[in-house]
Amino acid sequence: MIENFTYGVDLFNNSLAGTIFHNPVAHHYNQTLKVFTPSDDKPEWNIEGLIPVKIQTEVSSCDLVKFVERGGDGTKPNMLVVAPISGHYATLLRGTVERLSKDYTVFVTDWKNVRDHPELKDFNLDDYSLDIYYLCFHIGDAHILAVCQSTIPVLRMMCVDPLDSIK
Numbered sequence: 812m813i814e815n816f817t818y819g820v821d822l823f824n825n826s827l828a829g830t831i832f833h834n835p836v837a838h839h840y841n842q843t844l845k846v847f848t849p850s851d852d853k854p855e856w857n858i859e860g861l862i863p864v865k866i867q868t869e870v871s872s873c874d875l876v877k878f879v880e881r882g883g884d885g886t887k888p889n890m891l892v893v894a895p896i897s898g899h900y901a902t903l904l905r906g907t908v909e910r911l912s913k914d915y916t917v918f919v920t921d922w923k924n925v926r927d928h929p930e931l932k933d934f935n936l937d938d939y940s941l942d943i944y945y946l947c948f949h950i951g952d953a954h955i956l957a958v959c960q961s962t963i964p965v966l967r968m969m970c971v972d973p974l975d976s977i978k
């Protein structure tokens with residue numbers, strides 16, 4: 812349904828009528844819907860001056876992406892950005908990563924979608940907290956920025972020993 816609407820708005824905006832009667836509200840509404848419409852096309856990071864590198868970890872529910880600064884000396888403190896696990900791609904945090912990279916070496920969780928990885932269908936809050944714990948252990952000394960719904964598992968990981976959930 813949403814895809815049909817965004818397609819229709821695109822057709823109108825690209826037509827002669829859309830050029831003559833340009834409606835900025837419809838344009839912004841359409842762009843917002845495109846952000847929240849599921850897509851199989853994973854956007855690229857495309858952040859000038861930063862190279863995204865996937866880091867190998869023991870966590871199977873997400874990829875850990877480290878942003879390496881071109882010509883950087885690697886002396887900045889670490890920042891783990893725990894992206895939402897909502898079906899959107901972590902690349903929506905481009906602006907956040909770009910701003911944080913001025914003061915930190917940035918790591919981002921790029922969660923896998925259960926639609927593409929059916930082995931994750933039983934992924935739960937214990938798994939979520941435990942995976943964040945393992946990522947923190949892997950990175951070492953780091954600050955953590957939890958975005959949106961990832962706040963709860965991060966707080967849980969910090970307050971409760973996640974290893975208790977596997978005993």
